[in-house]
Amino acid sequence: MAAVSEPFRIALGTRGVFRGxxxxxxxxxxxxxxxxxxxxxxxxxNRLWAPWRFQGDDLARAKADATLLVLKLxxxxxxxxxxxGEQSRQxxxxxxxxxxxxxxFSEKVPMGIRADRxxxxxxxxxxxxxxxxxxxxxxxxxxxxHTTRKLKITMPGPMTICDTIADxxxxxxATMAMAVADLLNAEARALEADxxxxxxxxxxxxxVFMDEVKDWGIAALERAADGxxxxxxxxxxxxxxxxxxxxxxxxxxxxxxxYEAIFPAIARSRIGQVSLEAKNSHVPMDLIALLEGxxxxxxxxxxxxxxxxxxxxxxxxxxxxxxxxxxxRIQPCTNxxxxxxxxxxxxxxxxxxxxxxxxxxxRLG
Numbered sequence: 126m127a128a129v130s131e132p133f134r135i136a137l138g139t140r141g142v143f144r145g146x147x148x149x150x151x152x153x154x155x156x157x158x159x160x161x162x163x164x165x166x167x168x169x170x171n172r173l174w175a176p177w178r179f180q181g182d183d184l185a186r187a188k189a190d191a192t193l194l195v196l197k198l199x200x201x202x203x204x205x206x207x208x209x210g211e212q213s214r215q216x217x218x219x220x221x222x223x224x225x226x227x228x229x230f231s232e233k234v235p236m237g238i239r240a241d242r243x244x245x246x247x248x249x250x251x252x253x254x255x256x257x258x259x260x261x262x263x264x265x266x267x268x269x270x271h272t273t274r275k276l277k278i279t280m281p282g283p284m285t286i287c288d289t290i291a292d293x294x295x296x297x298x299a300t301m302a303m304a305v306a307d308l309l310n311a312e313a314r315a316l317e318a319d320x321x322x323x324x325x326x327x328x329x330x331x332x333v334f335m336d337e338v339k340d341w342g343i344a345a346l347e348r349a350a351d352g353x354x355x356x357x358x359x360x361x362x363x364x365x366x367x368x369x370x371x372x373x374x375x376x377x378x379x380x381x382x383x384y385e386a387i388f389p390a391i392a393r394s395r396i397g398q399v400s401l402e403a404k405n406s407h408v409p410m411d412l413i414a415l416l417e418g419x420x421x422x423x424x425x426x427x428x429x430x431x432x433x434x435x436x437x438x439x440x441x442x443x444x445x446x447x448x449x450x451x452x453x454r455i456q457p458c459t460n461x462x463x464x465x466x467x468x469x470x471x472x473x474x475x476x477x478x479x480x481x482x483x484x485x486x487x488r489l490g
Contacts, residue, residue: 151205151486152452153443153452153455153457153482153485154206154275154482155203155205155456155458155478155479155482156205156206156207156208156277156422156457156458157204157207157210157277157458157459157463157475157478158360158362158400158422158428158458158459158460158461158462158463159208159210159211159327160210160462160463161199161208161210161212161462161463161464161471162463162465162466162468163175163212164191164468166187167179167187167190167212168215171465171467172465173216173365173464173465174215175215175464188212188213189263189267191210191212192209192213192264192267193267193268195208195209195210195212196210196272198472198475200272201476202476202479203476203478203479203480203483204475204478204479205275206275206276206277206322206323207268207272207275207276207277208268208276208277208278208279209261209264209278211279211462211464212264213263213264217279217281217464218286218289219289221260221281221286221309221312222286222289222290224257224258224259224260225257225308226252226254226256226257227250227251227253227255228249228250228251228254228290229250232249233246233247233248233249234246234247234249234291236291238288238289239288239333239373240333240334242373243369245289247291248291249290249291249292250290250291250292250293250294251293251294253294253304254301254304254308255308256308256311256312259312259315260280260312261278261280261312261316262315262316262319264278265278265316265319265320266319269319269320269321275323276320276321277321277323277324277358278323278324278325279324279326279327279360280309280312280313280324280326280327281326281327281328282309282327282328282330282331282345282346282349282359283302283305283306283309283348283349284298284302284330284337284338284345285327285328285329285330285331286302287302288330288333288334299337299340299345302342302345303341303344303345305349306345306349307348309326309349310350310351310352313350314352321355322355323355323356323357323358323398324350324353324356324357325357325358325398326346326350326359326360327359327360328342328360329361329362329364329461331361331387332361332362332363332383332384333383335387338387338390339390343390346359347394347396356398356420357395357396357397357398358396358397358398358400358420359391359396359399359400360400360401361399361400361401361402362400362402362424362460363381363383363402363406363460364461365429365461365462365464365465366427366428366429366430366461366465366466367465370429371429374406374407374429377407379407380407380409381407381408382408382409384401384408384412384413384415385415388412388413388415391416392415392419398419398420398422398456399416399419399420399421399422400422400458401422402424402460403424403446404424404427404438404460405427405460406427406460410445410448410449411448411449413450419454421446422456422457422458423442423443423446423450423455423458424459424460424461425439425443425457425458425478425481426439426459426460426474426477426478427460428459428461428462428463428466429460431470433470433473434474434477434478434481435477436477436481436484438477439457439478439480439481439485440488443481443482443489444485444488447489452489457482457485459474459475459478
C-alpha cells in the first residue's frame with residue numbers, strides 16, 4: 126500500500142485502520158458511478174488518459190493523497206457510499222489490464238470499440254491471462270482506513286474488457302470473457318477481504334451487444350462475482366461525456382430502449398444492484414420496473430453537461446424513479462464516471478446530488 130504523504134498524515138492524525146461502525150443507511154443513500162476528476166497536481170486535467178505528473182514512488186504517494194482528497198470531498202457533499210474515485214487509474218479498463226500477464230502493451234493495434242463507435246489503439250492478448258498480483262488493493266485499503274462510510278470499488282466487467290483488447294489467443298470473446306471473469310473474481314474476493322462494501326462491475330458494452338449479454342455476458346458477470354458476500358453491482362450506461370458517445374446518442378432517436386432488451390435477464394441474475402443512466406437521457410423511466418428485486422442506482426446527475434443540477438432537479442428525478450421502483454431500493458447516483466470533467470463542475474454536481482437526496486427524503490421519507 127502506498128504511503129500517505131506527510132501533509133495528509135498530519136491532517137489525518139492517527140486514525141489508524143478502519144474498525145467498522147459504518148454509517149447507517151438512510152432512505153435514498155447517495156453514491157457515484159465510479160471515477161472522479163483527478164486534481165491538477167496528479168494528472169493533466171479535463172481529459173481521459175490524462176498523463177501523470179509524477180513517476181515512481183512520488184506517483185504512488187500522489188495517488189494516495191488524491192484518493193484521500195476525493196473521499197473527503199464526497200463526504201462533504203453528502204455522498205453516503207463513497208468511492209476511491211479511480212484516482213490510481215488512467216483509464217477504467219486499462220487500470221485493471223496493467224496488472225494482467227498475457228497482454229502485450231508494447232505493440233498496440235487499432236480496433237473498433239463498442240461496435241465501431243470509435244477506434245482506439247488497444248493492447249493484444251498473446252497468451253493465457255493471469256494476474257501479476259493485487260490490482261486495487263492499495264487504494265482500497267487506504268480508502269477503508271480513512272472513511273467510516275460504506276465503500277465502493279469499481280472494476281471493468283468481462284464483456285467490456287473483451288471489447289477493449291485485441292484477441293490473438295482465445296479465439297472467441299465468450300471464452301476470453303470467462304478467463305477475464307476469473308481474474309476479476311480473484312481481485313473482487315481480495316477487495317471484499319480488504320473491507321470493501323460494494324464491488325461494481327462496469328459494463329457499458331451491455332448497451333451495445335444485447336444478444337451477447339444474454340448468451341454469455343451475464344454468465345461471465347456472475348462468474349466475476351461468484352462467492353462474494355458483499356453487495357455486487359453492474360453499471361450500464363451510454364458512456365462518458367465525450368464527443369464519440371455524444372454523437373452516438375444523437376443517432377438513437379427519441380427513445381433509448383437498449384435497457385429493455387437486457388434488464389429482464391439482469392433481473393434474473395445474482396447481481397444485487399444495477400447502476401443506470403437517467404438524467405437528461407431519452408431512457409423511458411418506466412423501464413426500471415423491469416429490474417424487479419434489484420437495488421437501482423438511478424443516474425440523477427448528467428455527466429455529459431457542465432450545467433450543474435439543482436437539488437430540485439435531483440429530487441424530481443428520484444420522485445420519477447419512485448413511481449416504478451420501491452423507494453427503499455433507490456440509490457441516487459451519477460449517470461456515469463466523471464473523470465473527464467472539470468474539477469469544480471464535478472464536485473458542484475456532487476453537492477447537488479447530496480442536497481437533492483436530502484430534499485427527496487423530506488418529501489417521500
